[in-house]
Amino acid sequence: MKRHILLMVLIIGVGLILTPFTLDAQMITRVAVVDVPKIYTAFFKDSAAVREFEERSARVQAEINKMTEEIQALQKSKLEAEAAKDSSRALQLDNEIYKKTEYLKEYYRIKTAELEDQRKKLAQSSSFLQQVYNEIKIVAESEGYSVVFNIKDTTGIIWYSPSVDITDKVLQNLLTKAGKQ
Structure with missing residues (x-):
């Protein structure tokens, strides 16, 4: 009988000792x-x-469209020159097409980088970010989230369920507080 009581006390004691660990694990x-x-x-x-x-x-897009149309017009002229067997004119147009195409590629690369830089600077203004971060905190805490990632800045996110995307909730709260909704 003493053994059974001692065994029960031992089991209860071990259970009480392990309880905090199981709660943390849960x-x-x-x-x-x-x-x-x-x-x-x-x-x-x-x-x-x-x-x-x-x-x-x-x-920038209008300028790109304009340059693209110029290149297309030159290509049409080149085809006409080739059809007329004017090889020197076709070669001259081919060189011009090449130069304008290379310029367009470089222009596009530079302007895209400038626009992306400007977009990032706008999105990183301190007053904007502070307002958004405060709202993210409110939504995350009210929804029970422990961690929130910016899906555009984190390359480590491979996949996520749309159910954990709180973007629309944060936006709704910001618009409501600003009186825009």
């Missing part, structure tokens, strides 16, 4: 993702800085 870290550039675009689309960025993007 705690699950919830992870969320958020798309900060999407929030920026949707929330600040009416700001002067964003309008200026969009106008600059449109000007």
Whole structure:
């Protein structure tokens, strides 16, 4: 009988000692993702800085379209010269097409990098980020998330379920607080 009581006390004692460890093991870290550039675009689309960025993007695109049309016109002229058996004119047009195509590639690369840099600077303005981060914190805490990743800045995220994307909730809260909704 003493053995049974001693064994029971031992089992209960071990159970009490291990209980904190099992409780810790049962705690699950919830992870969320958020798309900060999407929030920026949707929330600040009416700001002067964003309008200026969009106008600059449109000007760059218009210039790219213009250069593309010029190259296409030169290609058409080259085909006509080749059909007329004017090889010197065709060669001259071919050189011009090559130069304009190379210029267009370089222009596109440079302007795309400039626009991306400007977009990043706009999205990283301290007042904007502070407001967004505060709202992310509120949503994450109210939803029970322990960690929130920016899906555009983190290359380590391979896959995520849309159910952990809190972008729309954060955006909705920001728009509501700003009186835009």
